[in-house]
Amino acid sequence: MVQKIVFITGNENKLKEVKMLLATGESEEPIFELTSANIDLPEMQSGSLEEIAKIKVSEALKHIPKGQAVFVEDTALCFDEYNGLPGAYIKWFMKSMGPEKIVRMLDGFENKGAEAITTVAYGDSEGKIHIFQGRTKGKIVEPRGPPTFGWDCLFEPTEGTGSTYAEMEKKDKNKISQRSKAFAQLKKYLYTQAA
Numbered sequence: 001m002v003q004k005i006v007f008i009t010g011n012e013n014k015l016k017e018v019k020m021l022l023a024t025g026e027s028e029e030p031i032f033e034l035t036s037a038n039i040d041l042p043e044m045q046s047g048s049l050e051e052i053a054k055i056k057v058s059e060a061l062k063h064i065p066k067g068q069a070v071f072v073e074d075t076a077l078c079f080d081e082y083n084g085l086p087g088a089y090i091k092w093f094m095k096s097m098g099p100e101k102i103v104r105m106l107d108g109f110e111n112k113g114a115e116a117i118t119t120v121a122y123g124d125s126e127g128k129i130h131i132f133q134g135r136t137k138g139k140i141v142e143p144r145g146p147p148t149f150g151w152d153c154l155f156e157p158t159e160g161t162g163s164t165y166a167e168m169e170k171k172d173k174n175k176i177s178q179r180s181k182a183f184a185q186l187k188k189y190l191y192t193q194a195a
């Protein structure tokens with residue numbers, strides 16, 4: 001049976017990435033059907049990344065038809081010098097300050113280290129919640145590359161070739177990004193369940 005799965009998001013760029021990350025190869029039998037819904041769910045402003053995602057997906061479960069599964073995804077950007085902040089609040093920092101001023105937050109600090117963390121909370125068709133998390137280390141740099149997706153232009157991953165996410169081809173970003181690591185785990189889980 002093909003499991004219907006709903007991704008709750010209002011972010012078009014993210015949706016595009018996630019569709020690519022969960023796409024099945026041409027030779028693979030599809031085991032799930034992915035749709036998306038733009039539902040504005042309340043997001044807790046405290047707690048660990050896992051707790052925030054868990055509570056968000058329990059809300060999401062109330063909005064989808066019985067028998068379907070649902071997932072939410074939250075991406076945090078954590079500065080070493082700020083002990084993990086802005087973290088999950090990066091969204092609000094981006095909205096009110098924009099990328100240029102976010103870079104200025106680390107002026108006066110030598111350590112520009114940061115970690116991008118994607119947390120996926122999956123609520124299965126029985127209402128059980130499963131958490132998957134992917135992490136990519138890097139540093140905050142002066143914006144480089146097209147400013148099309150949030151803070152992609154100011155994050156230079158350590159594993160890469162010295163480019164910011166924004167300067168990379170999508171397929172290259174997807175090889176190392178926090179989001180691809182989290183969704184690789186979800187995909188593996190879905191295939192194990194279906195086997």
Ligand SMILES: O=c1[nH]c(=O)c2ncn([C@@H]3O[C@H](COP(=O)(O)OP(=O)(O)OP(=O)(O)O)[C@@H](O)[C@H]3O)c2[nH]1
Pocket residue numbers: 008009010011014073074075076090091092094095149150151152153165179
């Ligand atoms: O440059 C980026 N590269 C990424 O890979 C990435 N992933 C997310 N973001 C941005 O980080 C904030 C928190 O995101 P977020 O996870 O809370 O998403 P969101 O609230 O925009 O959408 P959603 O919650 O409806 O899914 C938002 O400003 C997103 O635009 C990214 N920016």
Ligand SMILES: [Mg+2]
Pocket residue numbers: 074091
């Ligand atoms: Mg969000």
